[in-house]
Amino acid sequence: MEFRLFWFIIENMVITYHGDRCFKIQSGKLGVVSDPLPRFKGDITLHTQKTETRDFPAESGHFFGPGEYESREVEITGFPNKDGSANYAAVVEEIRLVFMGSPLSDLEPGQLEKFGETDILFAPAGVSAKVIKQLQPKIVIPFYKKPDDLKKFLKEVDKKEEVMDKLTLKKKDIETGTKIVVLKP
Numbered sequence: 379m380e381f382r383l384f385w386f387i388i389e390n391m392v393i394t395y396h397g398d399r400c401f402k403i404q405s406g407k408l409g410v411v412s413d414p415l416p417r418f419k420g421d422i423t424l425h426t427q428k429t430e431t432r433d434f435p436a437e438s439g440h441f442f443g444p445g446e447y448e449s450r451e452v453e454i455t456g457f458p459n460k461d462g463s464a465n466y467a468a469v470v471e472e473i474r475l476v477f478m479g480s481p482l483s484d485l486e487p488g489q490l491e492k493f494g495e496t497d498i499l500f501a502p503a504g505v506s507a508k509v510i511k512q513l514q515p516k517i518v519i520p521f522y523k524k525p526d527d528l529k530k531f532l533k534e535v536d537k538k539e540e541v542m543d544k545l546t547l548k549k550k551d552i553e554t555g556t557k558i559v560v561l562k563p
Contacts, residue, residue: 391471393498393545395561399426399521401500405471408450412466412477412500422449424456424466426479441466457492465493472549473497476515481505485512497552503531510535516552519545519559528560 389406396402399413402420411420413427425442441447443464447454454468463479476496481504485493490512499515503522510518518535522528532539539558 390546395563397563422452424477426464467494482509503527507535517557517559
């Protein structure tokens with residue numbers, strides 16, 4: 379009888395915000411970027427907004443729109459919003475990241491199941507407190523274009539926020555309940 383010991387190294391996940399909709403999630407050697415600014419590249423790039431210049435084949439590591447994908451051992455599910463933007467759920471290091479493409483005031487029938495149990499929700503500052511309450515993410519990281527949008531969002535969700543330069547964590551660090559983390563661009 380042969381015994382094998384497997385070691386799974388769970389890396390720290392480091393999340394940084396670069397303004398507008400652009401986040402970079404680094405886990406070991408893997409880089410995931412959402413809605414990249416021109417200078418950013420990732421192993422996996424998620425585009426929540428469609429433009430004529432964003433027509434990439436899936437094998438390039440760029441994704442837009444509905445579908446189920448796998449890239450670099452990351453499972454990705456894309457699903458649409460009524461306005462043509464896309465939402466994504468991606469599992470990285472056992473952490474379910476959800477990227478919301480547009481500010482939702484209410485969930486459409488069936489959307490709750492698509493979002494699934496969310497560890498970290500990247501949401502536009504215009505998303506309603508009702509949607510956050512329905513989704514029950516453990517961490518919400520808002521993105522915004524104007525500081526006033528962020529202030530309005532924080533007032534509506536009525537939760538104390540933590541402000542930081544970057545968020546570094548592992549799955550075991552994620553607590554129950556919903557916490558708001560504001561990352562500085």
